[in-house]
Amino acid sequence: MSDSERVKGLLDGTMDPTELEGDTELYALAERIYGREALEEMGVAAPERPPEVHPPVYAEGDNLGVELPGFEGDPEDLDGEGASDSPRRRWFVLLIGLIGASLVGVNVAVGIGQFLPLCVDDLEPDPLSFTVTANEQDSTLYVTWTVANLNLSTSYSIQWSISQNGSSEVVDAGFHNWTSSLDSYAHTEHRSVTTAPWCFISSLYEESVKVSEANGCIGDSSTVSTLASVSPSQPMCEDHTRLLWEKASDYGSIESWTSSGTGELIDGAFLMLFGLMTLLGLFSKKE
The missing domain is CATH 2.60.40.10 (Immunoglobulins)
Incomplete structure (x- = not known):
């Protein structure tokens, strides 16, 4: 007998009451329809249900060697874990831009040689x-x-x-x-x-x-x-205070320095680069 026929027999009262004792699902349906008291008067006993199996609960420390990662603090902070790096990057870019622009500007205006004694006068012996x-x-x-x-x-x-x-x-x-x-x-x-x-x-x-x-x-x-011979004047570091960036690796030589007050194309490029970094650090939004 199919399930639909058994349910139909339960509803129209043609089902043998003894069939309910072996089917827990069908008994539960009949109990809802007729009530337990009516079923007991009919001599229908409730079927025995198997004991429920619950998953084992382990005491603290008895976890079969499996350690679950812990988290301290509010779990909602996980979404913003990398958010704190964004302000740091913005401040870093801003700082680099300000320092770079100031360095290039001072070098063009008065020369960093006025403040940093990097150049060394290579004095040659006086000519004969x-x-x-x-x-x-x-x-x-x-x-x-x-x-x-x-x-x-x-x-x-x-x-x-x-x-x-x-x-x-x-x-x-x-x-x-x-x-x-x-x-x-x-x-x-x-x-x-x-x-x-x-x-x-x-x-x-x-x-x-x-x-x-x-x-x-x-x-x-x-x-x-x-x-018979006239000694030409030698260039001195005190008169050449602007560093030539393309020769900065040899900053100790007088050949890497020139007079301040004017700039070159590379100075303008550096000013533009550091200026953009400064603006980026100031106006970039936190994501």
């Missing part, structure tokens, strides 16, 4: 100078050669020639040799002369190599001084 002074007194021509910034323990020579009546008549010529023990040296030659103008030609040799020369002429009762 060769000075000649000549004057005539009582028909005698005095010629004095002065050499400065000598290398110690080095051999030097002066080749000289004195002439009168211009350079048409040679009065005398010669060499003067010495080994330097000081950083400067002076030597004088004098010769009798008659016809002006009086002229001199001189060359300076260092270790038999010609390094400088000085020539000149004087007239009656006059003096001439000829400087």
